[in-house]
Amino acid sequence: xxxxxxxxxxxxxxxxEHMLDAVGYPTVDALLADVVPASQILGRxxxxxxPLSEVEILAAAAELAGRxxxxxxxxxxxxxGAYRHQVPAAIHHMVSRGEFLTAYTPYQPEVSQGxxxxxxxxxxxxxxxxxxxxANASVYDGASALAxxxxxxxxxxxxxxxxxxxxGAVHPEYQEVCCTYGLAEIVKLQAQAPGADGRIDxxxxxxxxxxxxxxxxxxxxxxxxxxxxxxxxxxxxxxxGALLVVAVTDPHACSLFESPGACGADIVVGEGQALGLPIxxxxxxxxxxxxxxxxxxxxxxRLVGRTHDTDGKPGFVLTLSTREQxxxxxxxxxxxxxxxxxxxxxxxxxxxxxxxxxxxxxxxxSHAHALYLRRAVAAxxxxxxxxxxxxxxxxxxxxxxxxxxxxxxxxGHGVFAGVPLSRYFPDRTHELLICATELNDRAQMxxxxxLLGVHTDSDGGAA
Amino acid sequence: xxxxxxxxxTKEHEWLRVDGDTVTVGxxxxxxxxxxxxxxxxxxxxxxxxxxxxxxxxxxxxKAVSDVFSPVTGEIVAVNEDLDGSEESVxxxxxxxxxxxxxxxxxxxxxxxxxxxxAYQAFVAEQD
Numbered sequence: 001x002x003x004x005x006x007x008x009x010x011x012x013x014x015x016x017e018h019m020l021d022a023v024g025y026p027t028v029d030a031l032l033a034d035v036v037p038a039s040q041i042l043g044r045x046x047x048x049x050x051p052l053s054e055v056e057i058l059a060a061a062a063e064l065a066g067r068x069x070x071x072x073x074x075x076x077x078x079x080x081g082a083y084r085h086q087v088p089a090a091i092h093h094m095v096s097r098g099e100f101l102t103a104y105t106p107y108q109p110e111v112s113q114g115x116x117x118x119x120x121x122x123x124x125x126x127x128x129x130x131x132x133x134x135a136n137a138s139v140y141d142g143a144s145a146l147a148x149x150x151x152x153x154x155x156x157x158x159x160x161x162x163x164x165x166x167x168g169a170v171h172p173e174y175q176e177v178c179c180t181y182g183l184a185e186i187v188k189l190q191a192q193a194p195g196a197d198g199r200i201d202x203x204x205x206x207x208x209x210x211x212x213x214x215x216x217x218x219x220x221x222x223x224x225x226x227x228x229x230x231x232x233x234x235x236x237x238x239x240x241g242a243l244l245v246v247a248v249t250d251p252h253a254c255s256l257f258e259s260p261g262a263c264g265a266d267i268v269v270g271e272g273q274a275l276g277l278p279i280x281x282x283x284x285x286x287x288x289x290x291x292x293x294x295x296x297x298x299x300x301x302r303l304v305g306r307t308h309d310t311d312g313k314p315g316f317v318l319t320l321s322t323r324e325q326x327x328x329x330x331x332x333x334x335x336x337x338x339x340x341x342x343x344x345x346x347x348x349x350x351x352x353x354x355x356x357x358x359x360x361x362x363x364x365x366s367h368a369h370a371l372y373l374r375r376a377v378a379a380x381x382x383x384x385x386x387x388x389x390x391x392x393x394x395x396x397x398x399x400x401x402x403x404x405x406x407x408x409x410x411x412g413h414g415v416f417a418g419v420p421l422s423r424y425f426p427d428r429t430h431e432l433l434i435c436a437t438e439l440n441d442r443a444q445m446x447x448x449x450x451l452l453g454v455h456t457d458s459d460g461g462a463a
Numbered sequence: 464x465x466x467x468x469x470x471x472x473t474k475e476h477e478w479l480r481v482d483g484d485t486v487t488v489g490x491x492x493x494x495x496x497x498x499x500x501x502x503x504x505x506x507x508x509x510x511x512x513x514x515x516x517x518x519x520x521x522x523x524x525x526k527a528v529s530d531v532f533s534p535v536t537g538e539i540v541a542v543n544e545d546l547d548g549s550e551e552s553v554x555x556x557x558x559x560x561x562x563x564x565x566x567x568x569x570x571x572x573x574x575x576x577x578x579x580x581x582a583y584q585a586f587v588a589e590q591d
Contacts, residue, residue: 158507175484297503297505297523
């Protein structure tokens, strides 16, 4: 028995013996032999290294961590849905407070006024940014927010419009999540190829709409960084009786361009990471979700509202909970019965620290840097912009050598040059998606341009 | 509690007022009392084809959201649009201004299994 005793399994040898007695087996192995087929039993210890001391563990972990190339220590031009912006130090300090960090999304109004008020203010700021009337307390991330929006449009149409159209220039991973959600069973996705100019082809959109379509989902700025003509798209979509869903991967864009709501969107979703969250591998990220008041009963997720108590004092409570899983079970609007409470709070801190002017300043500076960088990269021999037109802070450029090769070479120089499009579309080997934010200063951008030139120069480079 | 005699009743606590080949449908006084204050009613679309037993409407009260089933097979010919903003009619006048929708019957024989007022009163008495 002693060899079965484990310091991380809180059963004593005596307790294990007692349990074995109860089920009538002499040893744990004898018990397992009766319930697990012999062919599935390994019959030897797992091939794992032996235990290490604390000192040895720390040294091994430090060695592993040292092999990471953290975006903050490089010149980072990565975008494609995750954006590196400055996160003010005050945010890290505030969000690390135990009251916020360790609380498991408490919703009882009698003990959670602070959390509820924080979420209420988050919702209000999301509405202002997106130009919408109502926002929820957040969902998991931008991709799941888009899938939930398609679900919601399907509910609004009462199942009579089984199809959803997703524009080809929506982030490929967002499209994939929509499919993973199982929408294909009730909503046939039509991935629409982007038009020749990198944006949605309005004529093709119009031709593909019929009374079977519950919604059209577009992204703007789209996956290749371009601004879609949302007012024109909205007119076409609404004329067909469908809803317009707009996804935003960096919400700073909404403080520089007309908001999706002002352009006629019915549901606006977004990835909130760019608003005060670092670019973590695998998250947690933050799904933003907003809609029109008339559609609020079909909106997924939690909603915090302001009300008055019996003495007339203002307070905050979960509202419209009757739509939600903890009340409605199988009839709920969504199976997402939680939200990214801490991340939402963090982005509320970010938005309130910067204010509307600060957000616009970040957007303007990012755009100015991207304009400078785009011009310089386009002027390099062998490089060519894939698309013209209005853009925010990302652009797609054709490269004279395979883009993934360039990216690998520049990593050795401490530069993350961008995201090769082949990562998402294997046959598009010579296209590189480059993003600039306010954190990419002139020296970094000049260095990127120089390195791109060196590594594609047929005389001395890697061609 | 009101039990008018000019309607017939279902086990789902809905009432039907028959007029030729159309029926007007609402929820009973017993049902509205159990639901509590109604704050929102989601109605079907005019022209919808419905089958007996389908979930075709929802009543949201301060307590819960409840499904409303179509008691018969047919086509929705009218819905009570006045409820939008006056949802309390379902509580205050369940057999009058609080009606929900009107269905053109496909098969009048579906009405045969429903309860008259005496049977429904007995049915409600069993529920308590």
